[in-house]
Amino acid sequence: MTTTAFITHRDCWLHDMGTFHPECPDRLAAINDRLIAAGLDMYLSFYDAPLATQEQIVRVHPANYLEELNASVPDHGIRHLDPDTAMSPGTMKAALRSAGAGVLATDLVLKGEIENAFCAVRPPGHHAERGKAMGFCFLNNVAIAARHALEAHGLERVAIVDFDVHHGNGTEDAFRDDPRVLMVSIFQHPFYPYSGADCTAPNMVNVPVPAGTRGDAFRTIVAERWMPALREHKPQMVFISAGFDAHYEDDMGSVGLVESDYVWVTEQIKAVVEECGHKNIVSILEGGYSLSSLARSVVAHVKALADL
Numbered sequence: 001m002t003t004t005a006f007i008t009h010r011d012c013w014l015h016d017m018g019t020f021h022p023e024c025p026d027r028l029a030a031i032n033d034r035l036i037a038a039g040l041d042m043y044l045s046f047y048d049a050p051l052a053t054q055e056q057i058v059r060v061h062p063a064n065y066l067e068e069l070n071a072s073v074p075d076h077g078i079r080h081l082d083p084d085t086a087m088s089p090g091t092m093k094a095a096l097r098s099a100g101a102g103v104l105a106t107d108l109v110l111k112g113e114i115e116n117a118f119c120a121v122r123p124p125g126h127h128a129e130r131g132k133a134m135g136f137c138f139l140n141n142v143a144i145a146a147r148h149a150l151e152a153h154g155l156e157r158v159a160i161v162d163f164d165v166h167h168g169n170g171t172e173d174a175f176r177d178d179p180r181v182l183m184v185s186i187f188q189h190p191f192y193p194y195s196g197a198d199c200t201a202p203n204m205v206n207v208p209v210p211a212g213t214r215g216d217a218f219r220t221i222v223a224e225r226w227m228p229a230l231r232e233h234k235p236q237m238v239f240i241s242a243g244f245d246a247h248y249e250d251d252m253g254s255v256g257l258v259e260s261d262y263v264w265v266t267e268q269i270k271a272v273v274e275e276c277g278h279k280n281i282v283s284i285l286e287g288g289y290s291l292s293s294l295a296r297s298v299v300a301h302v303k304a305l306a307d308l
């Protein structure tokens with residue numbers, strides 16, 4: 001059995017974009033419920049996420065962007081930054097905990113206290129560009145964690161795997177000029193945010209797929225496009241932008257993955273990290289909006305991380 005950490009914080013429930021918004025606190029409640037129902041809570045190490053510090057955030061986002069975000073927090077009600085991204089009074093607390101979760105996970109893994117970690121956090125992060133909140137995202141959690149591994153722990157090569165149904169434009173924005181970071185991703189295209197298909201950066205392995213793509217095609221892409229790039233990069237640590245909105249039951253996208261696909265890809269990632277001589281994996285929640293399939297998929301993914 002592997003020591004797997006489960007990192008979250010009650011503050012992540014405080015961010016609220018309105019009654020009918022799909023990126024809602026109930027997502028974390030659904031994950032919690034399912035985790036307990038599956039009896040998985042007994043096998044994981046639980047940690048409260050700390051607040052990310054300014055020093056950790058400015059490795060990805062300029063200080064003036066952080067100031068703008070802080071100044072945009074409403075005293076009450078909801079303030080929209082774009083048609084689908086809004087702030088409530090608790091948003092920055094939640095965003096700082098989300099980013100802090102990835103930083104803590106990185107520290108725990110690199111100190112050898114755990115082998116891998118899943119961060120059940122919101123708001124998500126992979127659409128947040130260096131200077132722009134968008135697509136339900138404010139701070140790029142996975143990018144902040146990856147930069148923490150590079151800058152605070154001195155790692156030389158890391159990889160980011162993104163299997164959310166949407167392209168991780170923010171993560172690409174953060175790392176397209178940083179050859180220490182390999183990003184492999186798959187995303188429905190053409191689809192929000194309409195980026196990624198034309199990127200020529202050698203450290204970005206973007207694989208756009210049409211609506212209707214199912215698990216068999218997904219597995220072929222992972223085997224033929226992601227794995228060779230990962231083996232060549234030899235990452236000392238892998239970060240996962242774990243979005244579960246490519247699930248068959250998730251209406252947000254039109255890709256048809258199921259739990260067994262998430263288990264399979266998790267096992268593939270574990271295998272390639274071990275081939276490179278490490279076990280270090282930090283997985284951070286991104287999308288996933290059908291509460292039932294989100295929670296089932298997270299449990300399947302965490303079980304695979306923990307060798308259960």
Ligand SMILES: [Zn+2]
Nearest residue numbers: 164166245287
């Ligand atoms: Zn998504």
